[in-house]
Amino acid sequence: MNSYLIVASIIFSIGTLGVIIRKNLIVVFMSLELMFNSANLGFVAVSNHLHLISGDIFVIFVIVVAAAEAAIALGIAITFYREKGTIDIDKANELKN
C-alpha cells in the first residue's frame, strides 16, 4: 500500500506543479484532473489493501464529480476564449485593486 500511496503522491505533486506553472488553460484543467485521479488511485489501493469496499465507492463518486467539473471548466474556458481570443491564463488580469 505504501508504494501505491507514494506513486499517488508523486502524481498529485505533478498535477499541483502543472496547475501552478503552466499558462495554458487546457493544460491547467488536465493537471486538475491528474490531481483528482491520483486521489482515485490512492483510494483504490487502500481499499484493496484493507479489503474494504467504501474506498471504491468513493472513487465512483469522484469520477462523477470530476466529469461535472470538467463540463463547467470547459464552459468557462469557452466563454473566456470568446471574450479574450486566447486561453492564456496570464490574460486574466482585469481584476485588480
Add this chain to the structure above:
Amino acid sequence: MHNVPSIYGMNLLEKSMLGIIPETVIIIFAFIVLFLTFFGNLAKGKNSYYLSLIGIGFSILYVLMLSGKNIYGFYGSVVFNSFEVFLFIAILFSGLFTVLMSKDYMENSGMPAPEYYSLILFGISAMMFLVSSNNLIMIFLAIEFMSISAYILTGYIKGNTRSTEAALKYFILGAFASAFLLFGSVFIYASTGHLNLYDIHSFLGNISYAGLINKSGGIGIKIYISVGLVLFLVGLAFKMSLFPFHSWTPDAYDGAPTPITSFMATGIKIAAFAIFLRIYSLIYNFNIMNFNDILWLLAVFSMTFGNIAAILSSNIKRLLAYSSIAQAGYILIGVIGGGLYGYSGTLFYLLSYVFTTAGAFAVVVIFENSDLISLDIKRYSGIGYKYPFIAASMSFFLLSFAGIPVTSVFMGKFYVFSSAIKSGYNWLVVIALLNSAFAAFYYIKIIVKMYMPDKEPASSSLNSSSDNLGITHGVIDDGLMITIIICLILTLFMGIFPQIFINFANNSAGSLWRI
C-alpha cells in the same frame, strides 16, 4: 411524516429521509424553478423569484418543525440535531437575503432569471448537506455541489469579462482546493480505514487510549493521519478564505454579481466553518499533532493581511472581501479557543456575520443599481445627505464590522476572544484586539466619506450633470429594503439581547459531542 410521534414506527429509509427534508424541499423548488424555463411566459415575470422565496420559507418551517430531533440517517452519512438547526437557519437566511437582493439586480441587467434562482437554491441545499454531512464522501460531494453552483453563479453576467475572469480564477483555485481535500481524505482513509467521522473518531480514541499513537506500531498511523488532516485543512481553508489560501477571494467577490458576492461571503463561509467545526471537534483533538498552532498562525495572518489589504483597496466590494478574510481570522479564534464556550461563540459570530454582511452588501447593491454611484469608494461622498436612511444603515453595519458595542459582531468578538483567553491564548487575543482597532480605521473612513459633502467634480469619468441629482427614493426595490430592515433589526437585537442567541448557540454546539 413529521407528525409521527415516535420515530421507532418508521423504517430506516423514512427515518433517514426525515433528516434531509429541509434540503429536499429546497431541491424540489429548485427543480420547479428550473422547469419554468420550458414555459416561455412563466419564466419571464417574477415567478421564479416568488417561487424561490416560497421554497426557502417552507424549508425554514420544516427546520423549525424538526428542531429538537436527533436524527442519524443513511448509515451515519447524515446527521440532524440542534447544531444543524442553528446553521440551517443561518444558511437559509443568507439564501433568503441573496434572493431578495437579486430581483432588482436581475431586472436591471436583463439576464435570464430562472436558472439563476435555481442555482442559488441548489447552492443553499448543498450548503445544508455540507453542514449535516458526517462522512468523507458526503463532505466531498457537498463541497463540490456547493462550489459548482458558485462557479456558475460567479460567471453569470454574460459578456462581462470581469465576471468570466472571476469565475475562471475561482474555478481553478476552488478545484485545486477540492483536490487537496480529496487527497487528504485518502490519507485519513488509509490510516483509519473508515470514512464515517464518528468511526474515525472512535478509532482514534481507541488508539490514543491504548497509548499506541506515539509508539512504534502507531507511528505509521500518526504520519498518515497528520498528512491527511493537514491536506484536509488546506482544502477547507481555501473555502474559508484564510490567509495563505485567500487569493481567489478578492477577485471572485469583485467580479461576481453583487448578490452572489453576498451569498459567497455568508453562505459558503458558514458552511465551510460548520464542517470544519465538526471535523475539528471530532478528529483534531487527539494528541496527533498540535493543530492549534497551525490555526494560530492562520488566524493571525488572516486578520493582519485582510486588514492591511482592505485599507489599500478603493473598490467597495474588494474592501468587503478583504474585510471578510479578516473576519474569518476572528472567527477562527473561537475554534482555537475551543470547548463548548469557544464553539458556541463561533456559531454566534457566524450568525451575526450573516446579518451584518448581507446588510452591507444590500446597500452596495442599491448604489450599484442606481447607476450613478459606482463601486469606487470615492464616489460615495455625499450620499449621507441624499439617502439618509440607507447611509445610516450602512454606517451601522460598518460599525458592527468594526466591533462597536450594541452591535452583534461586538458580542461575537466578545464571546470568541473570551473563550481564547480562557484557554490561555492571551497573545492571540492581544493581536486580534490590535487588529480590530486597526480595522475600525477603514470602516470609519467609509462612513466619514458618506457624510462628507460632495466636493469632487462630477464630470471626471462618469458622464453627466444628472449625477448630483440622484435617484428618487421611490426607486429602491422593496426586496432590498426588506433585507436591510431585517438585517438592521437582527444586528441590533443580537447586540442588545445576546443571551437568547448564545443559549441557542450553546445548545447547538453541545450537540457536536453527542455521538
